[in-house]
Amino acid sequence: MISTSTTTGFEQELTSSWQERLLRGVRGTAPIFVVLIGLLVWIAILNPNFTEPQVFLAFLKRAAPLMILAAGQLFVIVSGEFDLSVGSLITAVVVAAAGLTEGDPNRTWWVVTALFGLGILVGLINGIVTTRLYVPSFITTLGMLLILQGAVLYWSGGAPRGSLPDNFRVFGRRGIEDIPVIEQLPYSVIILVVVGVVAVLLLHRTTFGKQLFAAGGNPRAAALSGVDVPLVRTLAFVLSGISAVIAGILVGGFAGISQDAGAGYEFQAISAVVLGGAALGGGRGSMVAVMAGALALEALFTLLNLLGLPKPLRDAVQGLIIIGAVAYAAYRLRRAR
Amino acid sequence: MIAVPVAPNRATRAWRGLNTDTAVIYGVLALVALISWGLILANGGQINLANTLVRSVALGMVAVGQTLVILGGSLDLSVAYQISVTAVMASYVMQGDPNRMLLGIGVVIAIGIAIGLANGLIITGLGVNPFITTLGMALILRGVLNSSFDNFAGAVPAEFQVLGYGGIGPLPYSVLLFLAVVVFAWFLLRHTRFGHHLYAVGGSEETARLSGVRSARVLIGAHVFCSLTCVLTGLFIVSRLGAGAPWVGPDGNYDLESIAAVVLGGTALSGGKGGVLGTVAGVLILALLDNLFNQLEVNTYLKDVLRGVIIVAAVAAYSLRSHRSRA
Numbered sequence: 001m002i003s004t005s006t007t008t009g010f011e012q013e014l015t016s017s018w019q020e021r022l023l024r025g026v027r028g029t030a031p032i033f034v035v036l037i038g039l040l041v042w043i044a045i046l047n048p049n050f051t052e053p054q055v056f057l058a059f060l061k062r063a064a065p066l067m068i069l070a071a072g073q074l075f076v077i078v079s080g081e082f083d084l085s086v087g088s089l090i091t092a093v094v095v096a097a098a099g100l101t102e103g104d105p106n107r108t109w110w111v112v113t114a115l116f117g118l119g120i121l122v123g124l125i126n127g128i129v130t131t132r133l134y135v136p137s138f139i140t141t142l143g144m145l146l147i148l149q150g151a152v153l154y155w156s157g158g159a160p161r162g163s164l165p166d167n168f169r170v171f172g173r174r175g176i177e178d179i180p181v182i183e184q185l186p187y188s189v190i191i192l193v194v195v196g197v198v199a200v201l202l203l204h205r206t207t208f209g210k211q212l213f214a215a216g217g218n219p220r221a222a223a224l225s226g227v228d229v230p231l232v233r234t235l236a237f238v239l240s241g242i243s244a245v246i247a248g249i250l251v252g253g254f255a256g257i258s259q260d261a262g263a264g265y266e267f268q269a270i271s272a273v274v275l276g277g278a279a280l281g282g283g284r285g286s287m288v289a290v291m292a293g294a295l296a297l298e299a300l301f302t303l304l305n306l307l308g309l310p311k312p313l314r315d316a317v318q319g320l321i322i323i324g325a326v327a328y329a330a331y332r333l334r335r336a337r
Numbered sequence: 338m339i340a341v342p343v344a345p346n347r348a349t350r351a352w353r354g355l356n357t358d359t360a361v362i363y364g365v366l367a368l369v370a371l372i373s374w375g376l377i378l379a380n381g382g383q384i385n386l387a388n389t390l391v392r393s394v395a396l397g398m399v400a401v402g403q404t405l406v407i408l409g410g411s412l413d414l415s416v417a418y419q420i421s422v423t424a425v426m427a428s429y430v431m432q433g434d435p436n437r438m439l440l441g442i443g444v445v446i447a448i449g450i451a452i453g454l455a456n457g458l459i460i461t462g463l464g465v466n467p468f469i470t471t472l473g474m475a476l477i478l479r480g481v482l483n484s485s486f487d488n489f490a491g492a493v494p495a496e497f498q499v500l501g502y503g504g505i506g507p508l509p510y511s512v513l514l515f516l517a518v519v520v521f522a523w524f525l526l527r528h529t530r531f532g533h534h535l536y537a538v539g540g541s542e543e544t545a546r547l548s549g550v551r552s553a554r555v556l557i558g559a560h561v562f563c564s565l566t567c568v569l570t571g572l573f574i575v576s577r578l579g580a581g582a583p584w585v586g587p588d589g590n591y592d593l594e595s596i597a598a599v600v601l602g603g604t605a606l607s608g609g610k611g612g613v614l615g616t617v618a619g620v621l622i623l624a625l626l627d628n629l630f631n632q633l634e635v636n637t638y639l640k641d642v643l644r645g646v647i648i649v650a651a652v653a654a655y656s657l658r659s660h661r662s663r664a
Contacts, residue, residue: 134656135649136606142593143649150641158638267472280466316480323465323473330464 172253
């Protein structure tokens with residue numbers, strides 16, 4: 001694959017004042033924020049209600065699963081790999097939750113625990129097969145996609161059984177009520193903020209994060225300077241698996257049980273990561289920009305919907321915009337050199 | 338006495354030239370064939386070689402195209418929708434009229450070249466990652482197709498269906514066409530400048546460019562070739578079905594299956610290493626497994642699980658082997 005850059009984020013850490021750092025940060029990742037603000041303003045013009053807190057929070061609630069999923073995917077992509085199995089993991093989470101709880105609220109907690117166990121297990125297998133058996137992650141996670149998809153359909157016999165208890169759906173559906181001004185603060189938005197903060201700190205403020213960048217930028221150099229590359233990559237896959245479980249619980253909450261609950265999410269997450277300026281192939285990326293990329297993608301869906309475009313044309317426009325955005329980013333990178 | 342090294346004769350060199358990786362893959366193919374046929378016979382089933390071959394043709398042609406782009410360090414995730422575009426446009430233009438057959442074929446070839454050029458130019462000219470370029474192209478094609486057609490469109494004339502069902506003696510035309518594509522691609526890779534340059538670009542784009550290879554042109558050529566194999570697959574499918582519909586490509590899962598076949602055939606996903614002969618073995622392995630699962634009446638969903646496990650296990654076996662020989 002042709003990688004456009006192998007620059008690591010180290011030089012940004014060496015600047016002097018915080019103003020300079022802020023300016024540099026804004027300049028480095030500006031395009032996606034400009035695009036995001038442009039999309040949000042356009043939506044607000046078409047639908048003035050959008051600026052009301054409840055409506056905007058409802059939008060954030062819809063965007064939360066993709067943003068969380070993109071955050072998980074970024075860990076994997078920064079380390080130089082792919083995770084194509086997350087969409088089918090979301091489906092597996094939704095279908096398994098319905099089948100295991102059978103609508104019984106008493107079972108919710110152990111089922112949620114088991115689902116996290118599943119996510120961690122899937123991440124571990126993806127990571128170990130990729131790093132210890134030297135299978136390209138594209139193939140590993142593609143195989144995992146086939147396995148999870150087939151297993152879910154086999155287990156449910158082609159039609160999902162059971163139902164989700166209310167205390168499971170609460171995360172994706174409800175929120176803290178009776179708050180002044182915003183009326184309701186959705187749980188999914190709270191989860192999104194917590195996941196976002198943890199993800200930013202983990203990627204940009206810890207040794208583990210720096211090792212991920214190093215492993216993705218130049219695995220050999222990283223290994224020679226003492227980074228356990230297979231270990232950090234495996235941990236990245238585990239984080240991606242966990243993020244897919246969280247996203248799956250939210251999707252199950254507001255969208256309900258469906259055979260294709262997670263269909264297409266893997267490509268959307270990768271698109272969001274690339275829109276956020278991260279390099280496929282590893283070594284470069286910013287968590288905040290990537291989550292903004294996911295929000296921009298969700299805003300784009302909302303906008304195309306508001307414009308009354310039929311579903312098929314929305315696909316075409318989405319394709320054009322993803323290519324256009326990445327082409328623009330590549331152009332900026334070339335000019336900067 | 339000093340032993341004089343004897344220059345190896347032509348046959349020995351050819352034998353060594355058939356690299357050992359390909360030999361291993363054909364060993365795996367033979368093993369899969371023996372085991373699956375043994376299981377089928379033991380269960381009182383029948384081996385239908387012609388049927389297995391025809392089923393391999395559709396995936397086989399596009400997998401050969403996919404091999405070329407992957408060798409060049411790129412990949413094409415839009416092949417499934419390119420196949421749909423071909424199938425739909427061919428039957429839409431032909432409208433069941435034998436006089437419009439050539440027109441239909443001409444139109445889909447032109448569309449194929451245009452899509453291949455677009456993919457190649459976006460990747461090389463605009464510097465967009467191939468994964469994103471071809472994923473975006475897939476979305477664009479899907480959108481345009483689904484907003485223009487929602488069911489079978491038009492029809493191909495009976496004369497055209499000869500491609501799907503006719504043959505010379507026991508050999509179906511479709512299998513001959515597949516063989517022609519394989520031989521052409523093999524010749525292209527082994528005996529032309531384009532082929533050698535493609536390996537160089539896939540091995541290291543920068544090194545190739547600095548040694549004077551016009552890497553952009555080579556990669557664009559590979560993408561156009563890949564799109565033309567999609568056209569052939571689309572034409573074959575529409576000749577079997579009698580008419581094209583937007584879902585024929587994605588329903589066949591040609592995008593991911595073709596990549597799986599290429600990798601199963603020993604071609605490195607990172608580019609620069611492998612070839613079409615391995616891919617043919619990869620396609621046949623997938624077809625044999627499919628045949629086996631059908632004969633044993635394995636649950637449709639369980640088939641996916643087994644296929645996933647087998648693909649990963651096979652690739653793990655190759656990579657462990659090449660990793661060990663390097664160490």
